Amino acid sequence: MSKQARGSTSLRKQRGGTMFGVIAGLLLGLVVAAAVAVYVTKSPVPFVDRASRGPDPSLPDPGFAPDPNRSLYGRDAPGGLAPSGPITIAPAPVPQVSQRDTPARRDELGDLLASLSKPGANTNTNTNTSPPPAVAPPANAKPPAAAPAGRYVLQVGAFRVLEDAEALKARLAFLGFDVRLQQAQVNGVLVNRVQVGPYARLDDMNRARARLAENKVEATVVRQ
Template sequence: MFGLMAGLLVGLLVAVLVAFYITKAPVPFVSKGTRPAAPAQPPDPANAPDPNRSLYGRDGPAGAPSASGPSATQPAPAPVPQATRDPLGDFLASQNVDKTRKGAQPSAPPAAAPSQAPAPAPGASGTYFLQVGAYRVIEDAEALKAKLAFMGFEARLETADVAAGTVHRVRVGPFTRLDDMNRTRARLAENGIEAAVVKK
């Protein structure tokens, strides 16, 4: 009986020593407390290179100004939203219509629509998008769009014919203010989605 008790005590002592060693020994794969001094600032989109340059066709970008096009001093016409196939959005819109027909009152009054679009930041003009993906297969693009919808982002699909074939782009936006775009880009990065800035 004494041998059994001595064996248990020796085993317990060895277990305590191993546990102490494991908790106090430095672990090479875990970096504790190493944070950068300041968070990384997103690059300035006004000076960013065009990420779609390699995807343009022979004629260049679709919205590129030509010699006979409008001059730089004239304001560009407002972009017309492209009609996309969005079954989830159609379903939600029909559900909202059904609720309002039944007499359900919204919990908060709708905000009044602004009479003018918000002014762009000084030194920045144009419309910006955040491109989160470009796929050859439309199902992959729709899957990413659905993933973004579950995260609370409204994305759109744009199909473009380029020299290499058809590309389905997934974009979030449009943004007229750079701080709104940067805020959304930071939220995407927090969710592990890298986004490229596209200016139209």
């Protein structure tokens, strides 16, 4: 029994010491906070000091500063003060047209129109102008010479073997061309030439040459 009594008393002492420490800490914190608050209120704060300062005597008084808009007020406004009413800008004077000059100008225009409408002015101008003289052609001038008439032949091949020339001639005749053979000596060798034509007009020759090209036959123009 004595051991239980001793244990209970020791627990009570520990609880009492803990509570005492907590209360003592709270009281100490309140005292420190109060001391800091008193120190702050009595010490000079920078922004509080600025609010209590007066104007700097070295700076000019803003009431006597020159007005930057003084040039807009005009001559009638007092020095340094803006006019109370709205600023009105006087319109530029409009040049007046004198009425004395208008009748004279009208008379001059009337005289000019009357002089232009007279028939004499037109007759003078017509009599002074004459048509340019006709230029006679020279006596020795000759009419332009006509283009010489000729015939065109399309040569489509030259063969040493007569059978080859005959075969090409038959092929072109089957296509509707007017084909002929012509034999000639070239460097001592007999050559059989296959020719299409002749054509009296250049247009006909060009059309025939185009048809030969469509059938993959090359032709050379020979003028006779």
